Amino acid sequence: MTQREHFGSRAAVIMAMAGSAIGLGNIWRFPFIVGEYGGAAFILVYIICCFLLSLPIMLSETIIGRRTHQGTFGAMNALAPGTAWKWLGLLTVLSPLIILSYYSVVGGWSFAFLCKALALQFQPDNAESVTAMFGTFSSSTWWPLVCMMVFLFLTALIVYFGVNKGIERFSKVSIPVLFVLIVIIAIYSMTLPGAGEGVRYLVKPDFSKLTPDAYAAALGQSFFSLSLGVGTMLTYASYVRKDENILLSGTGTAFFDLLFAILAGFAVMPAVFAAGITPSSGPGLVFETLPFIFAKMGAGAQVISAVVSILFFLTILVAALSSSISMMEVGVAYLVEEKKQSRHNATIILFLITLVVGILCSLSFGVLSDVKLLGNTIFNFCDRLASNFLMTIGALLFSVFVGWKMDKAAVKDELTNGGKIKSSGKLFPIVYFLIKYVAPVTIAAIFIIGLLG
Ligand code: PHE
Numbered sequence: 001m002t003q004r005e006h007f008g009s010r011a012a013v014i015m016a017m018a019g020s021a022i023g024l025g026n027i028w029r030f031p032f033i034v035g036e037y038g039g040a041a042f043i044l045v046y047i048i049c050c051f052l053l054s055l056p057i058m059l060s061e062t063i064i065g066r067r068t069h070q071g072t073f074g075a076m077n078a079l080a081p082g083t084a085w086k087w088l089g090l091l092t093v094l095s096p097l098i099i100l101s102y103y104s105v106v107g108g109w110s111f112a113f114l115c116k117a118l119a120l121q122f123q124p125d126n127a128e129s130v131t132a133m134f135g136t137f138s139s140s141t142w143w144p145l146v147c148m149m150v151f152l153f154l155t156a157l158i159v160y161f162g163v164n165k166g167i168e169r170f171s172k173v174s175i176p177v178l179f180v181l182i183v184i185i186a187i188y189s190m191t192l193p194g195a196g197e198g199v200r201y202l203v204k205p206d207f208s209k210l211t212p213d214a215y216a217a218a219l220g221q222s223f224f225s226l227s228l229g230v231g232t233m234l235t236y237a238s239y240v241r242k243d244e245n246i247l248l249s250g251t252g253t254a255f256f257d258l259l260f261a262i263l264a265g266f267a268v269m270p271a272v273f274a275a276g277i278t279p280s281s282g283p284g285l286v287f288e289t290l291p292f293i294f295a296k297m298g299a300g301a302q303v304i305s306a307v308v309s310i311l312f313f314l315t316i317l318v319a320a321l322s323s324s325i326s327m328m329e330v331g332v333a334y335l336v337e338e339k340k341q342s343r344h345n346a347t348i349i350l351f352l353i354t355l356v357v358g359i360l361c362s363l364s365f366g367v368l369s370d371v372k373l374l375g376n377t378i379f380n381f382c383d384r385l386a387s388n389f390l391m392t393i394g395a396l397l398f399s400v401f402v403g404w405k406m407d408k409a410a411v412k413d414e415l416t417n418g419g420k421i422k423s424s425g426k427l428f429p430i431v432y433f434l435i436k437y438v439a440p441v442t443i444a445a446i447f448i449i450g451l452l453g
Helices: 010-021 024-036 040-068 072-079 085-118 124-139 142-160 162-190 196-203 212-225 232-237 246-274 289-297 302-337 343-363 378-405 408-415 422-452
Strands: none
Touching: 010 162, 010 232, 010 246, 010 302, 024 040, 024 085, 024 212, 024 246, 024 302, 040 072, 040 196, 040 212, 040 232, 040 246, 040 378, 040 408, 040 422, 072 085, 072 232, 072 302, 072 378, 085 124, 085 142, 085 289, 085 302, 085 343, 085 378, 124 142, 124 289, 142 162, 142 302, 142 343, 162 196, 162 246, 162 302, 196 246, 212 378, 212 422, 232 302, 246 289, 246 408, 246 422, 289 302, 302 343, 343 378, 378 422, 408 422
16 A cells, blocks of 8 residues: 655645635635625634634544544544444535535636736726626636636646645645735735725724624634635645644644735725725625726836736635645545545546536526526535535534544544643643534534524
């Protein structure tokens, strides 16, 4: 049997996990959700959610993954052989593939808009038509499909090279680069005339907009952003060596992800205000509003505006890729370990499956827009299914598994590396309490209230 791969260093572990976490969720979703629920007040709730509810889930997944050194299905079978927990293993092999299918559509859009930026299509004299560009593009048939295919192909290519030569190498370069890029874009955005209003929006809380919905949205967003409940963190953790400090890498990942989301907020919102647009303009924010802003701002400083637009869509594309590879890796680990496929075959099989579902998701913006599943287009159905149900159920079950099914001594052993990490030992009672009680009870409550509401 071939030796299982491991991430080469602590930096590699954090970069890969942060790579999975930092993605479209941070740049594309976070700013518009913040816009919808009242700026700084929502960010506050979001931060609390991240550390009190999502971090315990992340730790639950890493504990299971690192303990067994197996993918989701194998891990569940190893820790609870012959029980119904294997269904959680199977569910979490499937759910990242559903996410990957519609995620690739948006990944494809980022690629397309990077090409548009490179072709200098966002010009001051066509600022108004730039806003319409996205609608026309996404509802057309061929270009979005081609771009999605390119995105999926790049994903498969990185995954094909394996954990060290593919995932680790890509994340180690992309994550630092992403941070540099987002800081440059945020500086540009904050120096635009009229941007002050946007900055104020992000730092001055408006508690009146914190409806009960906002809490569910914060929780859902933090699961999505930290890639939780779908086995990605579990699978990555299965490549972590026994002597790594998983409490530290989990907390580090959550911290970097949050930092990046906030920086993305500062990159997007001030520009939105500078252009005089209301912040809650939905998912189109990044693909409609931002190109409009680049075009409009180009009037005075064409070169700077063109460069920033290229950097912006490059950032989205790279961030999306570092996440999509983690989704595909879950399925690859399953096919390689459980079905004894070669990595090469596993990657091709998953590429083809996601391509088929991805094509349907992409066409649901155009020719298939009338096909409705429970009242949703195919794309929205996959998104809702994954982020409202699969992620929450997965997250809940992972914490229940670690808190209630696994032996407490084993959990402590894993978190403290057999008692060697003293600081983790001291924090263990708090972490265990969060995993066993706080996370499952709160998540279940928010989930049920959401279902009833
Ligand atoms: N965390 C990623 C993002 O923010 C999305 C993701 C979800 C990645 C689930 C892996 C698994 O874009």
